Amino acid sequence: MSSGVRWWSEPPVGQASFLADVDPALLGVGLDPLPAGAPAVVRFRPPLALSVDRYAGAFLDALDGAAMSLFPGWLCGAERLDGPSSLGVEAVRALAARMAAGTEHFGPFLVAAAERALRIRGGLGPGDGPRFPAEVRARGLRALLAEAYRRDHVAVLVDIPASLPPAGEHALAVAAQWLAEHGRFTVWLAGPRLRSVDRIPVIRIRLPAGLAGLTEGAGPGPEPDGGGAELPVLSFPPLSGAPRADSAAEQALERALAPQEWARGRRWNEVLEWHVLGKAYRLDLFWPDDRLVVEVDGDEHRQRWQYADDRRRDAQLQLLGHAVLRFTNEQVLTDPYAVTVTVRDLLLLRRNAPNRK
Structure with missing residues (x-):
């Protein structure tokens, strides 16, 4: 980028890109709090060496967990519902149907997500709801997260695992591209360079001066590399x-x-x-x-x-x-x-x- 202004705007919506020479942990510091005008950014830490299908499933399951946790933030009026009684279920379905009628949300997915979130909130578990194709889930979850944060777009910052074998690099890259294309996410891959994948565009961004200054003379913490602690698969x-x-x-x-x-x-x-x-x-x-x-x-x-x-x-x-x-x-x-x-x-x-x- 030629300027530090709107440094979060690349890559565009619907594309996966590799951010060259960017530490994802440092970028995470810069995105808290989210800058005005930036997309809502969630950070995904994938496991090692999965297949494309399993990586895509891991993306969707993690994003689904975030959406359920953020309820009722994405459904106006649902905060007034006491719980998943028969009246509560009917009310939340009505709220979701009304919301879908005037927005980009796919009605059946939104209604099912709202009912499931209400059940989880009431301690009853997700229950058995309708199953949707992966592409529908991806688009629907992106819409829920954007609604919760009142943002136009959602970006997924992916920490590339260290020592990822070539097959794992390929699977992660393909799954990231699939998520970006079908869910209309912006996907940033950051961390170790993908050595065996050339299909992911490489971009360079200029971090704000405050972040660059943080790296100069910053003393290490008590456990500088996180101490091997188990960090969440998805943080939001x-x-x-x-x-x-x-x-x-x-x-x-x-x-x-x-x-x-x-x-x-x-x-x-x-x-x-x-x-x-x-x-x-x-x-x-x-x-x-x-x-x-x-x-x-x-x-x-x-x-x-x-x-x-x-x-x-x-x-x-x-x-x-x-x-x-x-x-x-x-x-x-x-x-x-x-x-x-x-x-x-x-x-x-x-x-x-x-x-x-």
Whole structure:
């Protein structure tokens, strides 16, 4: 690209491309929060050396799981439904049919997805719904994700596994092209160069200066390469105003905070734009009146670029007058009560500070 402006715009919709000399983990840092005008970006970490069919199935199953987790974000009005009772099922089917009538959504797929998501939300499991061809699933899932994030397009950032054999490279490339073409996704392949595949266009993008600067002199984290931790097959951005749909720790912390009177005023996964030229920050949990930020860190925060970015943003937030607390997923899931006590104590301390403005 000749400019850093709209650096996320290549490759175009419906195409799979290889991003040359781009670390997918670093790119993931730059896409959190999603820049204005960028597609919704989900990150896929495929297993090794599968066939084309199995890679395509892995793509679809992961995207389906994301769509189900993001419900009711993609179906307006469904948040008011109590559960999968007979009346609830009829109501969600009616909402989906009404939505499909005036949009690009394929009605039968949307109705079936809405009913299945309502059942999952109610703890009943997905049930037995109609089966759709893979091409219909791909297009339908892309539409659901775009709707959830209120974005025009959806991109899939694929981490190419290290030491992928030639047969695996070929299978992954073909499956990525299939997903892009049939689902109308933008697909970015990043990481080790595909040595035995020449059908994937290679493009170069210029990352923003802030990201490039992150690589200069960034000290390693406690486990710079992620420590061998099991990262999710698919990770996707949170919806503003709610705990991450794919984070059991954030969900558990919200359940612990919800009954507490002192915890009112909290905001989940909102974006703080602190300077017109500065990188915006998505804050896991934020009390804006008290300037208290709480971060819940999964294993990805042990990766080098994420760790460096966390340290840089913590320092900037503190310079802006915010207090920052960080907890690991394990801390929250093991003892949510201890975490809430720590949050409460600091929150009340800040509220009672004599120089509070």
